[in-house]
Amino acid sequence: MSFLLRRLGFYLLAFWASITLNFLLPRLMPGDPVTRMLSRSQQRLEPQQVEALRTLMGVDGGPIIPEYFAYLGRILTGDFGMSISRFPTPVSEVIASQLPWTLLLGLTSLIIAVILGNLLGILAAWRRGGFLDSIAPPLLVFIGSFPYFWLAMGALYIFGINMGVAPMRHAFSVGLVPGFNLVFILDVAAHLILPALTIVLVSLGGWMLGMRNTMIATNSEDYILMAEAKGLRPHRIMLNYAARNAMLPSVTSMGMSIGFIVGGALLTEVVFAYPGVGYQLLGAVQGLDYPLMQGMFLTITAAVLIANFLVDLVYVRLDPRVRKG
Amino acid sequence: MSVPVLEVQELTVEYVSDERAVRGADRVSFTIHAGEIFGLAGESGCGKSTIANSIMRLLKDPARITHGKILFDGKDVLGMDEAELRAWRWNNVAMVFQSAMNSLNPVTRIGEQFVDVIRTHRGGTRATAMQRAEELLKMVRIDPARLRAYPHQLSGGQRQRIVIAMACALNPRLLILDEPTTALDVVVQQEILEQIRDLQNELGFAILFITHDMSLMLELSNRIGIMYGGRIVELAPSRILHHDSRHPYTQALLGAFPPLHGPKVKLTGLAEGVKFTNVQDLEDHGDGHWVAPTDQPVLSQGEAL
Amino acid sequence: MSQNAIDPQTLMAEEPLDESTVNRARVSATRLLRTLLRNGKAMAGLSIILVFIILALLAPLLFPGDPARITSAGASTPSLQHLLGTTTKGQDVLGLTLWGARSSLFVGFAAGIFSTVVGVLVGLSGAYFGRGLDEVLSLVTNVFLLVPGLPLLVILAAFMPPGLGTVIVVLVITGWAGSARVMRSQAMSIRGKDYVAAALVSGERPLRIMIREILPNMASVVMTTLLGCIIGSIGAQAGLEFLGLGDVNTISWGTNLFWATSDGSLMLGQWWIFVPSGLAIALVAFALALCNYAVDEITNPRLRRPKHATKSTAATTVARKEEK
Numbered sequence: 001m002s003f004l005l006r007r008l009g010f011y012l013l014a015f016w017a018s019i020t021l022n023f024l025l026p027r028l029m030p031g032d033p034v035t036r037m038l039s040r041s042q043q044r045l046e047p048q049q050v051e052a053l054r055t056l057m058g059v060d061g062g063p064i065i066p067e068y069f070a071y072l073g074r075i076l077t078g079d080f081g082m083s084i085s086r087f088p089t090p091v092s093e094v095i096a097s098q099l100p101w102t103l104l105l106g107l108t109s110l111i112i113a114v115i116l117g118n119l120l121g122i123l124a125a126w127r128r129g130g131f132l133d134s135i136a137p138p139l140l141v142f143i144g145s146f147p148y149f150w151l152a153m154g155a156l157y158i159f160g161i162n163m164g165v166a167p168m169r170h171a172f173s174v175g176l177v178p179g180f181n182l183v184f185i186l187d188v189a190a191h192l193i194l195p196a197l198t199i200v201l202v203s204l205g206g207w208m209l210g211m212r213n214t215m216i217a218t219n220s221e222d223y224i225l226m227a228e229a230k231g232l233r234p235h236r237i238m239l240n241y242a243a244r245n246a247m248l249p250s251v252t253s254m255g256m257s258i259g260f261i262v263g264g265a266l267l268t269e270v271v272f273a274y275p276g277v278g279y280q281l282l283g284a285v286q287g288l289d290y291p292l293m294q295g296m297f298l299t300i301t302a303a304v305l306i307a308n309f310l311v312d313l314v315y316v317r318l319d320p321r322v323r324k325g
Numbered sequence: 326m327s328v329p330v331l332e333v334q335e336l337t338v339e340y341v342s343d344e345r346a347v348r349g350a351d352r353v354s355f356t357i358h359a360g361e362i363f364g365l366a367g368e369s370g371c372g373k374s375t376i377a378n379s380i381m382r383l384l385k386d387p388a389r390i391t392h393g394k395i396l397f398d399g400k401d402v403l404g405m406d407e408a409e410l411r412a413w414r415w416n417n418v419a420m421v422f423q424s425a426m427n428s429l430n431p432v433t434r435i436g437e438q439f440v441d442v443i444r445t446h447r448g449g450t451r452a453t454a455m456q457r458a459e460e461l462l463k464m465v466r467i468d469p470a471r472l473r474a475y476p477h478q479l480s481g482g483q484r485q486r487i488v489i490a491m492a493c494a495l496n497p498r499l500l501i502l503d504e505p506t507t508a509l510d511v512v513v514q515q516e517i518l519e520q521i522r523d524l525q526n527e528l529g530f531a532i533l534f535i536t537h538d539m540s541l542m543l544e545l546s547n548r549i550g551i552m553y554g555g556r557i558v559e560l561a562p563s564r565i566l567h568h569d570s571r572h573p574y575t576q577a578l579l580g581a582f583p584p585l586h587g588p589k590v591k592l593t594g595l596a597e598g599v600k601f602t603n604v605q606d607l608e609d610h611g612d613g614h615w616v617a618p619t620d621q622p623v624l625s626q627g628e629a630l
Numbered sequence: 631m632s633q634n635a636i637d638p639q640t641l642m643a644e645e646p647l648d649e650s651t652v653n654r655a656r657v658s659a660t661r662l663l664r665t666l667l668r669n670g671k672a673m674a675g676l677s678i679i680l681v682f683i684i685l686a687l688l689a690p691l692l693f694p695g696d697p698a699r700i701t702s703a704g705a706s707t708p709s710l711q712h713l714l715g716t717t718t719k720g721q722d723v724l725g726l727t728l729w730g731a732r733s734s735l736f737v738g739f740a741a742g743i744f745s746t747v748v749g750v751l752v753g754l755s756g757a758y759f760g761r762g763l764d765e766v767l768s769l770v771t772n773v774f775l776l777v778p779g780l781p782l783l784v785i786l787a788a789f790m791p792p793g794l795g796t797v798i799v800v801l802v803i804t805g806w807a808g809s810a811r812v813m814r815s816q817a818m819s820i821r822g823k824d825y826v827a828a829a830l831v832s833g834e835r836p837l838r839i840m841i842r843e844i845l846p847n848m849a850s851v852v853m854t855t856l857l858g859c860i861i862g863s864i865g866a867q868a869g870l871e872f873l874g875l876g877d878v879n880t881i882s883w884g885t886n887l888f889w890a891t892s893d894g895s896l897m898l899g900q901w902w903i904f905v906p907s908g909l910a911i912a913l914v915a916f917a918l919a920l921c922n923y924a925v926d927e928i929t930n931p932r933l934r935r936p937k938h939a940t941k942s943t944a945a946t947t948v949a950r951k952e953e954k
Contacts, residue, residue: 014773025789127941141923145861145915147868150887150908153896161899222427229381230442230491231414234943240441241430248432256775263780267869271891281781285788285873293785300781308776320432320475382945389947403948410945 003322007312011305018301022294023071027064080295085287091295095277099299101171102276106265108192109199110258116200117207118250122243124208125215137212140205148264152198152271159194167191169273195272199264203257210253214246221245248319255311259304266300328399330498330531331357331380331418336393338375338384349375349388351555352606357499362525362532364546364563366539366578372555373535377503380533381418382410398498416446419492420501424508425484429476435487436472439494446495461490464527465520482513486520493524500525501533506541518545539582543567548613551575556604560615571616574601669928675920682914686731697725698881705900715902718893726886727906733882734911737794737867741801742860748806749859750852753813754840757821768814774807783866787875797876801863808862809855816848850929857922861915868911883907 074081080091124132143151160167172178172187218224219242227237266278273279277296284292316322338350350372357363365373378384380395382402395402397417405413422428430438439458440451447454459469465486476484485505492500502521506514518541525532536542542549542563549566551559551574559572570576607615667673685692703720706712714723756767783804790796820826821844829839845852870876871884874892878885890896890904 014776017773018777141919142916145919146912147865149872153904157901222422223430225383226422226428228943229383229414229420231411232445237943244432259778262778266780282873293788297781297785300778304778321477379946384946389949391949
């Protein structure tokens with residue numbers, strides 16, 4: 001339990017740091033960000049927007065400490081301010097409408113990549129020097145060297161434009177009414193294929209290599225030797241003894257890579273115009289919608305922290321040495 | 326004489342790498358009879374663990390057995406295929422590794438680790454296997470409730486007993502103990518040795534006992550083999566070895582453990598830079614005493630201080 | 631290893647850090663270099679990178695003038711005149727790619743090196759000074775590791791004035807934590823060794839001990855980390871520029887891809903516009919990864935490919951020369 005509590009405390013600290021960063025960033029920039037923004041955007045902003053912006057940027061004068069606590073209070077109640085590009089929609093609403101799609105894409109890709117990658121890694125380590133062990137790793141590393149979004153572009157081009165087999169944009173076909181019916185679900189699934197495939201392909205190499213190397217290290221442990229001496233069947237040793245132990249470092253690093261996968265997912269969304277947070281982020285950047293950008297940053301960070309905590313829960317379940325006796 | 330439980334003939338194990346091959350064990354031969362305790366002693370790196378692991382064919386690349394025979398109850402172990410070997414292991418020969426903590430699966434309960442080996446070889450239900458596990462724990466005087474524990478929750482001594490109990494699970498004819506007490510403190514060592522003796526009396530298995538601790542070896546074994554550089558340099562019943570060792574290396578080894586009683590003498594050991602290269606085959610000195618001939622001088626007793 | 635590494639699971643791909651890992655890491659720098667030069671993977675990787683660097687340096691000679699100059703030519707497929715075709719704005723794609731190498735490689739290497747330096751400093755200091763400072767530094771490192779890279783990158787870049795300097799700074803801020811963590815673990819293990827204690831007792835100054843005793847023994851780990859940071863920086867930079875947050879006036883592989891998308895080349899099927907830059911990024915990243923792989927193999931013999939396929943639980947091979 002103390003393990004989990006410590007992790008929770010750590011996540012809260014990280015979240016607090018992100019909030020503080022959000023608060024400080026506009027105030028740390030040289031010059032008056034609002035004016036800079038106005039001149040850059042060439043967009044005529046209404047007085048309320050400018051006012052909201054000033055409050056957000058904290059350039060309406062006034063002492064910093066009380067402002068900070070006011071900001072903290074607002075964030076914790078879910079008030080991220082108003083979006084500039086979609087004035088006067090609150091940022092929280094804008095994000096809430098896109099978050100589900102990103103979660104769908106991210107979780108699907110993550111689960112597939114993790115399961116497939118780890119399985120391949122286990123098999124590769126089990127038969128050293130075999131096909132999986134020698135060909136797959138360099139191949140997957142090569143594929144993983146491509147930037148996520150470039151592979152997305154490639155996939156889009158090959159499967160979407162050239163071969164025309166998969167939907168190319170958006171989460172579901174235009175004109176279809178969202179609802180929990182089979183037609184809609186299948187349509188959504190079809191639109192998921194290309195983006196998810198891209199993310200899986202790029203991250204597969206990492207999972208596989210990681211699991212493989214961990215398995216190789218585990219395979220030299222004494223309890224594996226003892227399991228062999230006991231005359232147990234090979235696949236039992238591979239699964240119950242080796243993989244079961246190798247999973248632990250695997251799970252640990254899964255937590256860390258969630259943050260990274262999120263980045264890749266965001267970029268992939270941009271390419272496929274998948275209406276998730278990532279795609280929105282592009283629009284926010286181009287529209288210099290600072291409140292929206294900040295809100296997204298916090299939301300994404302929170303999601304990553306929650307995911308990490310969930311991973312920790314899984315880890316505690318898997319490793320009896322961490323549970324307090 | 327009945328067929329010996331284990332017969333090792335001219336066993337040679339080489340570690341093969343790109344540049345060269347190193348002999349971990351070099352034409353090693355010895356025999357273990359039913360119910361006998363045979364000790365293999367020597368310094369670190371002399372090859373005793375290599376021999377132990379090769380009997381069950383547990384050595385991994387780059388080790389390979391390049392010469393010799395291993396006969397168990399007359400059966401050729403080196404000729405067995407994978408399936409035969411798996412069925413043969415633990416049923417006939419079981420091994421207790423040096424560090425019990427490391428030989429137990431850290432994420433599985435103790436009970437499970439008994440159940441899987443019992444069910445693999447004997448079949449049956451989980452319940453019957455658990456029952457057998459409880460019996461085994463009682464034999465080594467550990468509370469059967471410990472079956473639900475994880476390895477890290479037990480003390481060193483408890484773990485060692487459990488590993489020994491696990492080794493006895495299928496009533497093997499031979500138990501290989503590879504430095505079973507090295508990682509434990511002296512008091513626990515005694516208890517474990519007692520335990521092993523009791524079990525042996527009850528179940529009647531033979532033991533291949535590996536250690537570098539000579540005093541332990543002399544206390545426990547019926548016969549002892551002394552290894553050096555992959556070869557056996559002396560082989561004798563323990564009493565004869567204790568009082569009438571003939572090879573200088575054996576004497577040096579024995580001399581390294583000063584007696585607690587008697588006059589104070591200087592420790593005898595090998596002279597500076599003495600190495601035994603090209604150890605010749607053992608010669609029979611009668612009464613089951615075999616010594617490798619050597620031109621190194623027989624060491625004299627140390628002078629009294 | 632930066633958090634932005636294209637393959638952050640390379641962090642995981644390193645073995646769990648324990649005694650054996652430290653022992654294998656202590657391969658002296660010179661021996662490492664020599665073995666590296668004999669390793670096929672390393673040579674392949676190094677040659678590819680060298681080729682790119684040379685091309686980047688030669689770009690002004692091969693394509694004099696400003697390749698970003700907009701002409702009225704419009705997009706065209708590869709031809710003898712334009713080996714890789716032209717973009718919607720009539721720019722020569724090959725020229726853009728070659729010139730792009732300059733910025734991408736420069737920023738990538740610079741950010742990678744700086745990230746590693748910061749990581750080494752933080753990691754070593756934490757390991758060396760221990761206690762309070764270590765606690766604080768570890769906490770900071772972990773927070774930076776946890777916060778997702780791309781969003782942080784975006785927000786930092788959005789608020790800072792646009793330009794190459796910003797890109798490098800932002801990349802370092804998001805990238806140093808990975809290397810710091812690895813460095814700290816390694817340094818911790820080495821710190822406990824006797825020769826460090828000896829240096830301490832004989833009164834050497836802390837910085838000297840760090841540089842002369844601890845660092846050389848971590849040579850291979852520093853190398854892999856550096857390579858990983860560079861890979862990460864190149865990838866992160868590309869991502870940043872793709873979103874339009876880099877300096878859109880410089881020519882780099884990332885901005886090439888940005889323009890490719892915003893000009894609609896992708897949807898129009900003009901593959902020759904976006905393939906070269908992406909391929910270039912991948913080749914450089916792959917070459918660096920090859921070098922990394924090679925260093926890993928050299929320092930950890932267990933990872934080397936066995937000569938023939940072997941099952942993990944295979945029994946000892948019996949290779950008797952003659953039958954009795």
